[in-house]
Amino acid sequence: MNKIEIQxxxxxxxxxxxxxxxxxxxxxxxxxxxxxxxxxxxxxELAARLNTKVVTNFNAFRQCDxxxxxxxxxxxxEMAAQLQxxxxxxxxxxxxxxxxxxxxxxxxxxxxxxxTFSKDVAVNLxxxxxxxxxxxxxxENGLYELASRLSKKVYKINSQQRRRLHVAAGFANNFAxxxxxxxxxxCEENDIPFEVLSPLIKETIExxxxxxxxxxxxxxxxxxxxxxxxIHKDLLEGSHLELYELITKDIERTYK
Amino acid sequence: MNKIEIQxxxxxxxxxxxxxxxxxxxxxxxxxxxxxxxxxxxxxELAARLNTKVVTNFNAFRQCDxxxxxxxxxxxxEMAAQLQxxxxxxxxxxxxxxxxxxxxxxxxxxxxxxxTFSKDVAVNLxxxxxxxxxxxxxxENGLYELASRLSKKVYKINSQQRRRLHVAAGFANNFAxxxxxxxxxxCEENDIPFEVLSPLIKETIExxxxxxxxxxxxxxxxxxxxxxxxIHKDLLEGSHLELYELITKDIERTYK
Numbered sequence: 147m148n149k150i151e152i153q154x155x156x157x158x159x160x161x162x163x164x165x166x167x168x169x170x171x172x173x174x175x176x177x178x179x180x181x182x183x184x185x186x187x188x189x190x191e192l193a194a195r196l197n198t199k200v201v202t203n204f205n206a207f208r209q210c211d212x213x214x215x216x217x218x219x220x221x222x223x224e225m226a227a228q229l230q231x232x233x234x235x236x237x238x239x240x241x242x243x244x245x246x247x248x249x250x251x252x253x254x255x256x257x258x259x260x261x262t263f264s265k266d267v268a269v270n271l272x273x274x275x276x277x278x279x280x281x282x283x284x285x286e287n288g289l290y291e292l293a294s295r296l297s298k299k300v301y302k303i304n305s306q307q308r309r310r311l312h313v314a315a316g317f318a319n320n321f322a323x324x325x326x327x328x329x330x331x332x333c334e335e336n337d338i339p340f341e342v343l344s345p346l347i348k349e350t351i352e353x354x355x356x357x358x359x360x361x362x363x364x365x366x367x368x369x370x371x372x373x374x375x376x377i378h379k380d381l382l383e384g385s386h387l388e389l390y391e392l393i394t395k396d397i398e399r400t401y402k
Numbered sequence: 403m404n405k406i407e408i409q410x411x412x413x414x415x416x417x418x419x420x421x422x423x424x425x426x427x428x429x430x431x432x433x434x435x436x437x438x439x440x441x442x443x444x445x446x447e448l449a450a451r452l453n454t455k456v457v458t459n460f461n462a463f464r465q466c467d468x469x470x471x472x473x474x475x476x477x478x479x480e481m482a483a484q485l486q487x488x489x490x491x492x493x494x495x496x497x498x499x500x501x502x503x504x505x506x507x508x509x510x511x512x513x514x515x516x517x518t519f520s521k522d523v524a525v526n527l528x529x530x531x532x533x534x535x536x537x538x539x540x541x542e543n544g545l546y547e548l549a550s551r552l553s554k555k556v557y558k559i560n561s562q563q564r565r566r567l568h569v570a571a572g573f574a575n576n577f578a579x580x581x582x583x584x585x586x587x588x589c590e591e592n593d594i595p596f597e598v599l600s601p602l603i604k605e606t607i608e609x610x611x612x613x614x615x616x617x618x619x620x621x622x623x624x625x626x627x628x629x630x631x632x633i634h635k636d637l638l639e640g641s642h643l644e645l646y647e648l649i650t651k652d653i654e655r656t657y658k
Contacts, residue, residue: 243494261605310588316622321584324612329571332570332573348616351603389649390569
């Protein structure tokens with residue numbers, strides 16, 4: 147089978163993710179054909195920055211090898227439906243969305259960068275993991291090679307794995323952050339500067355570079371130190387207490 | 403009132419924490435009078451490293467300004483009871499233990515370094531927050547000055563604050579780590595390398611250097627995105643699901 151080489155790329159979307167990915171594509175010597183966005187203001191801003199053009203009709207993407215849908219999860223299906231069949235691969239960038247959403251297109255793929263992006267914060271794309279999937283091996287390889295021009299960390303995973311990775315990312319980012327929020331609140335309520343905890347938080351992350359989270363686990367729950375747990379519970383109330391109890395129970399259950 | 407200057411220090415304990423704190427004291431030009439430990443093997447190892455002596459009778463600490471109890475929480479009370487009254491301040495190093503445990507001594511204090519210590523991992527004490535408390539202002543100031551010779555981050559907090567800080571540290575370290583464990587398990591179960599999540603985890607910590615955890619919160623729960631939450635729940639079971647549901651509910655409640 148022939149190898150697919152992706153050179154000409156059309157971008158749909160002009161949000162945070164589009165800014166970073168489009169810039170990365172541009173810097174990699176690829177051909178950014180243009181930017182389409184439902185509202186043209188943001189597209190003009192992005193196109194101007196990248197020295198490409200705003201596209202208002204999908205005909206302009208006719209010659210593209212790839213049309214990348216850098217839009218919200220909810221908008222992927224609708225956008226894909228509006229694109230006419232062409233030689234282009236249609237790919238979305240969502241962790242939580244399967245390949246099938248791109249139907250009726252046959253040449254489809256996923257190009258999922260696993261990082262949080264803010265427009266104003268510079269991101270070193272080189273270090274952002276990009277997870278690719280294709281409706282055929284050829285397409286998957288083509289997307290893999292494209293991603294490798296943007297990042298050093300490219301992985302092939304299927305839709306099922308990607309969905310589960312998206313959940314795992316929720317635990318690692320959103321839920322871990324919610325634990326930090328509880329710590330922040332307790333500090334604030336007791337007139338303790340939150341910065342006191344910074345070195346400990348940093349160490350939490352440092353540790354798991356060399357050992358697994360299970361090996362790194364410390365604290366009263368893993369030691370089954372009921373005396374300390376009791377002291378802690380007596381100091382807590384409301385949702386702090388509810389979280390404390392459930393997570394403690396789960397840690398005790400995990401490390402029997 | 404006269405200022406208390408702490409120069410001569412006796413160490414009780416020879417565990418991980420004792421290794422790091424005793425070394426810090428030694429490096430600060432203070433006078434490390436000796437090391438006492440219930441079992442002498444570890445004390446000998448530590449004393450040899452620090453060029454000080456092993457103490458087998460507390461009489462040797464008679465001239466000390468401070469006797470530092472670097473022992474497990476459970477052993478503090480018993481150790482304190484064994485020490486005879488002298489001019490020395492008696493201080494423990496526990497986050498979760500009040501000053502009163504050092505009764506019947508009157509000149510008491512707490513010297514609590516907030517970090518996890520492993521004997522084999524070098525720690526830059528300079529950056530470890532040390533939280534001090536004294537039974538009098540004089541003693542508290544003396545411990546503050548001592549701590550300032552070891553670390554740049556010294557704080558005065560009382561027993562009530564310290565207990566709550568200890569709980570906060572549990573959320574920030576143990577519970578956040580337990581969230582990372584869930585992510586690790588999900589990756590493992592689905593043949594996804596955990597390192598894919600490293601940049602995201604790093605970013606979670608980076609963010610809260612400039613904004614509060616509440617401002618940094620992202621994900622379906624804070625957006626009240628019930629569709630994504632449903633998809634996630636359908637992928638989970640057992641304790642993963644139980645944790646997901648409770649923490650999601652708590653995030654939704656927090657960000658109404």
